[in-house]
Structure formats: C-alpha cells, structure tokens
Amino acid sequence: MALDARSDIAEVLAGIGRAWGWVLFFGLVTVGLGIVVLVWPDKTIVVVAVLFGIQLVIAGIFRFVTALAIDDAPGGTRVLLALLGVLSFIIGIYALKHVNVTIAALALLLGIFWIVNGAIELFTAIGQRGMPGRGWTILLALLSIVAGIVVLAYPDITLLALAVVLGIWLVALGIIEIALAFQLRSLGRQPGPLAPA
Secondary structure, three states: OHHHHHHHHHHHHHHHHOOHHHHHHHHHHHHHHHHHHHHOOOOOHHHHHHHHHHHHHHHHHHHHHHHHHOOOOOHHHHHHHHHHHHHHHHHHHHHHHOOOOOHHHHHHHHHHHHHHHHHHHHHHHHHOOOOOOHHHHHHHHHHHHHHHHHHHHOOOOOHHHHHHHHHHHHHHHHHHHHHHHHHHHHHOOOOOOOOOO
C-alpha cells in the first residue's frame, strides 16, 4: 500500500517535470530574481542572501522533480541530479535561515555551489548525447563554473560585486531555461537535466 502511494506520487511528480510550462515558470522566476538583484545591487547582504536562498530552494525542487521525469537517463545521472536538487534545497534553506551571514560566507556558499553544480551539469551533458537542450546545458554548466571560480578567486569581494555576479548569473540562467522551455514545447519532449542555481 505504501509502495503504491509512493509510486503514484513519483508518477505525478514525473508528469509535472515533463511539462515544458514547469521549465518556463522556473526560467521566469529566475530572471525576475536576477533583475531584482541587478536593480538594487547595493541593498543589504540580507536581501541578497534571501534572494539567493529563494532561488536555490526553487531550483532544488525543480531539479528533484526533473530527475524523476527523465525516463531514458541512466540511473547514475538521475541520482546525481536528485542529489544536486537536495543539496540546492538544503543550501537555500540554510541561506534563508541564516540571513545575517557575512559577505565572505555567502560568497563561499555561492562559489562552491556554482562549481559543483556546473561540474555535474557538464558531466551529465557529456554523458548523454541525445539529451534535449544539451547545448544549453553545456553552456549553463560552463557559466556556472566560471561564476563560481570568479567568486572564490576574490575572497574580499564587495557586496556590490557579489550582487552583480549573482544577478547576471540568475538572468542568464533564466533566459537559458526559457529558451529550453520553448524548445521542449516545439519538440514535445521531456526536460533534460538543465536547472541550476
């Protein structure tokens, strides 16, 4: 009985993950958050931490659902994506619960997450040649790795610089997600692992 309920829930989540509208929604929310950060880059670290946390929580849910939706992906890929979703969710909750973090701590969280996220996305895209939106996934993975390296390379980064990097990354991620959503709509296929943070 419990197994049936779990499989029903997994089926519903997988169905949601295959919907191109879900990808479009995530892209629009991400672009919106990026624009907010870029319009007010000199706001407090609390605002930046909250926006970062919100985006990561949404990204974590998105990633986890997407991992369930990929029927033809190898088990290892699905597990990696699900783990990345859980990691994203946990870091997002941490950022929301500890909004008074220092700039250095927030930059460290951002940098490490972006590099790990990018490496997993790149590994997934290289391993799956037939994945929808593969080119977009590779582009996003490289962007994520570069953003992470930039943030970690400058440990004395200012709030303004951190906000600008975060804002640009969120807008770029959102635009790529929106483009992928329309590509999926025209192909009538399920989403690939693209989703980040």
